[in-house]
Amino acid sequence: PVTPPNQRRLAQKLRFFTDLSQCLFDFVIQLLPTTEELAVKEDVRRLLERLIRTIEPDSRLLSFGSTANGFSLRNSDMDLCCLIDSKERLSATDLVTMLGDLLERETKFHVKPLPHARIPIVKLSLDPSPGLPLGIACDIGFENRLALENTRLLMCYAMIDPTRVRTMVLFLKVWSKRRKINSPYKGTLSSYGYVLLVIYFLVHVKNPPVLPNLQQMPPLRPISKEETHLGGYNTWFFDDIELLRQRWHSENVETVAELLIDFFRYYSRDFSYNTGVASIRAGLLKKDTKGWQNNLSSGGFNDLRERNRLCIEDPFEVDYNVARCVTKDGLYTIRGEFMRAARVLASRPERAIVALAELCE
Ligand code: GTP
Ligand code: MG
Incomplete structure (x- = not known):
């Protein structure tokens, strides 16, 4: 029997996702600390x-x-x-x-x-x-x-879905270092910033979400302000991961490969860089409402303007833009890299390993 072409294409596509996911696991595993x-x-x-x-x-x-x-x-x-x-x-x-x-x-x-x-x-x-x-x-x-608290928050997110979250994050860290877009001192983004972009994507962009929003889940018991606040910032989040693993299951069954491809597509095309703020706490916010515009008329404020090209809200220090160090050129380079990665993966070469190698070249 002859398989119809569209069925064959679908089978090829699924095979590419499975292969790429396997390659991604294998790739990050050999880079873990001994x-x-x-x-x-x-x-x-x-x-x-x-x-x-x-x-x-x-x-x-x-x-x-x-x-x-x-x-x-x-x-x-x-x-x-x-x-x-x-x-x-x-x-x-x-x-x-x-x-x-x-x-x-x-x-x-x-x-x-x-x-x-x-x-x-x-x-x-x-x-x-x-x-x-x-x-x-x-x-x-x-x-x-x-x-220490934001470290604990990221650790909890990693523990909810270790395979998909850790593989994506670790891969992006290697990729951003190899592509030289992981240097806050040179106008690009810190590792911490990339991790927040991944979590934002998995909580707020993917539908159904891959991760729940730990900062918006109801606490198991009433908690006083003294317990939740640190230096004036609300640092509460749902941290009973054992319980969460019993009660919360993502309906999103995409493979790591599909998520990664979609991640690159989203940040090369869909994220509203000019007006949007990525907040893992509250979803997509507006630069306007946070006072983080980057179109202030000049007059000595060039410095300020340069700070809000890319806006990522810190999960607790909500008045702090984690991506404040990203310059105009830096953002241009980062977006160019997101586009390049989306293009390489969309071309779905015969062997997934070839795509990975090209990606991290
Ligand atoms: P590598 O050092 O590249 O392995 O990554 P990392 O996960 O250690 O990230 P990074 O060195 O960028 O940051 C380390 C920690 O410092 C983060 O987990 C945060 O807790 C904290 N941190 C880094 N940058 C910032 C920042 O801009 N704002 C705040 N509030 N914390 C930051
Ligand atoms: Mg570090």
Whole structure:
């Protein structure tokens, strides 16, 4: 019997999605950190915590960012945050200076204290060793409790649908690094920004959604404002993931490949860059209503205008545009890359692996 052409095309398309999904899993799995790397990093964290406690006995040193949210790639940097539980504590500036001196004396790290930065931090790096062939880069900040919370939020999203969410995010992180559009200092977007774009897409763009909106789910019991607010920001979200996994099931059954293709299509064509704000908390918002216009008439405000080309609302610090560092050129490049990726995947080459290789070239 002869298969009609449209049925054959459909079968080919489905085969491409299955192949590409498999390639994506295989690709990201080999880029995950090894157990050895994770163990060395935990040892480093413990060593640093012990040293910091000689200055501030009531302190704890916690991981945030990719090391703690499930989106870590091999050799990614370590983001550490020092919390001090006592009321009387040194200022961040003094702590950074003292800690810098101490680490320089007591460890093999290359140390760069930045006590007068907007957010004072100590930057550390370690030369390569057998357990860490590419060394370590690490930033220690202080009292950045919001970062710990947004890390926990991203981790919860990763846990709801680990296969699809983690594969998409990890792939986009590798892709954006290889395509050189992951440098906030050079006018493109941080990893954190890309992760928020993925979650926004899975919560608010896909219909049916792949993920629920954890910040809008009703709490299981009444909660007071003291429990939900941190530094004036509402940081509450539904974090009982075990319960959620029992009660919430996405009706979206698309493969990772289909989601990724649609992600690139959406951000190359459909997202309203000129007027829209992507908010994982509240869906698509307007730049106007947030006061984040980028068409202010000039007169010394060039700097301001450049900040709101691309708008991504921080999940908790709602007055903060995570993509403020993206310049006009940066956005042009990023959109060009989204278009290129959509084009490569739409051409559906015979072998999915070829598409992946071309994508990350
Ligand atoms: P890689 O370092 O590339 O592996 O990615 P990452 O997941 O660690 O992301 P990134 O280094 O961009 O950010 C680390 C963490 O810092 C994030 O998870 C956030 O908690 C925090 N962070 C980074 N950028 C911002 C920002 O612009 N605003 C806020 N509020 N937090 C940020
Ligand atoms: Mg990081």
